[in-house]
Amino acid sequence: MKTFQHSDDSVVVVIGSGAGGGTLANELSQRGINVVCLEAGKRLAPEEVVNDEAVMAERLTWGDTRIGSGIALKQFPVWTCKTVGGTTMHWTASCPRMQEHEFRARSTYGEIADTSLVDWPISLQDLEPYYDRAEDKMGVTGTHGIARLPGNNNYKVLESGARAVGYSTIDTNNVATNSAPRDGRPACQQLGFCTSGCVVHAKWSTLYTEISKAETTDHFELRPESMAEQITLDKEGRVTSVTYRDKQGQAITQQARMVCVAGNAVETTRILLNSSSERFPAGLANSSGQVGRNYMRHFALPVIGIMPGPVNMHRGTHQAGIVKDERHHDPQRGFNGGFLFLTVPFTPEIVAKVVLQDLWGERLAGVMQQYSHMAAMLLHGEDMPQESNRITLHPTQLDQNGLPVPIIHYESHPNTEAMKAFAAQRGRAIYAALGAKEVFAVPDVFPATHNMGVARMGNDPARSVCNSWGQTHDVENLFVSDGSLFPTVGCENPTLTIVALVLRQADYIEQQIDKGLL
């Protein structure tokens, strides 16, 4: 396995090994560009991934202190992963593309009070070739001639109920989970533990796709258990190195020709804000004051129906089921943007502890005894960017690495609240149409898993952090390579778009290097 000297300033340092960082690192190393990838978490061996939610939650979760403010959950405002592969270990592999109008949110929705709504600096057409490449790379079902997964029981309930209320855009989704063996990985066995890491590797995760492939080149070194702390800048305003803590807690400085930050929104914000300098006293690449601002997420609204017959929702792939009839923009519904219905199973523990946390006693016991008859879905929709929704660093409180604790402040915009109320009513209707005995739609019980927007792309350096390639306006050899780039978020699961953006970024970096500009 290739290793690089700490003094080797020919390397690109990529911070993070998830969908953004893992993919970018592989793309660059395949092109002969030397990469050192720093990952805060451990590298799990295949036998350390097991079909046990409680065990895997401990192994995958980013558990360091974070503080929630506003309606963000106080002690656990976001759910992200600290492990090689990042959140691609936990994700459900749901890969819908964003829609054309969602790249033009400001033009489509008009001015909305208390938002910092903008259009993307690129269009769907600009991104389409990269969506294509991303889907091929990840093996997304329903694209490139790849068959969709068969529908499981939970899907069949969703499909039937959705048809009964008049919906028609219903299928087993585009998922980066193999329906047949592909790219050295087997077909999905409908195990039902997608979010606990996929034991058989049918689901795309950078741990055993991008990272493994990068390691076959002579241009890549992964350093797990390496917590990035600071990026340094020289007098000319270029980044020159990254300092991180290794697993012994020792501070190490790796020289770099270029740095790409892909730590998921919270950590990407933290490292930029923690890297202030004379030139950038408010944080690296933050002359705009926009780093950490416009933090967006998708509401995650679970709906559980107690159906007339057995469903056994736990049997099968989590999000191989989608209804897209409400994802368009139609202000007649009372809000801007759209939302999706996706299948999702919950274990008895999550039903009782989280979703139905307001029930107890005989009432809760009575509901839980109908577990086998439960069907469940998760709804999520477009969020509005607001400058006041932001990630900052605690002025005094430090974590175990001596880094300032991040504070995640989030308040829900009235547009989101209106959409959520409408979505809950539609979700209920789907199960009610099949004669559900009872339906629960419970908002705001989950921490945010889709975290976006804190270093957004744009053409105006005063209102954005990065250009359309993810290159920071302020520092030419510093890139952001994760969902932090999103100017707006659409209603779709973000990972496919993150991968498409970093594929585009990799092309740009290669061209700039070839031209001698980077």
Next chain:
Amino acid sequence: MHILMTRRGFSQWFGRGVVACGATSVLGLSGLYSLACSADSAAPETDAAQTETLLHYAFLLIPLLEPAHARYREVAARVSLLASQVPPMASLMEGGIAALNATVKGPWLELPEQEQVGIIQDLAGTPFFNFLHWVTAEIVMRDPTLWGKLGYQGSAIEHGGYLYHGFDDIDWLPPAPPGT
């Protein structure tokens, strides 16, 4: 997706079985990590009446197992252990138990069950109620013997996955309309 935390403000460190109460705002997950390490040590001496009160409270919150089931005792032990190690947890627990007993009718544990339930109802949504609900749900719902009764089957990898074990065996749905 899985969840460490709810809107009630509790966090936990899965697998280590440690829970802290957000209402006290003293513990982050990193604080829990070191607490978890010490939690592996011997259980504290606890007062028998306190243990009995906690385990019966837990049973009434989620009555899915026999009242004297070891899982409810585990709930009581975990809560007592946390209270012995984290001062704000001790006051939360003591306050929670005192609230149960703050009735002119005598100790809560000795009341008829219907009255016990009525008192819990009055305390629903208080920090200790929420805390105990969280811990009880976690411990009781992880009991594999309960899974069988509820119809949850857990891991299927040992049998080749649900692909071969009923992932699409639903038989009561109305027929799909023609042409779909």
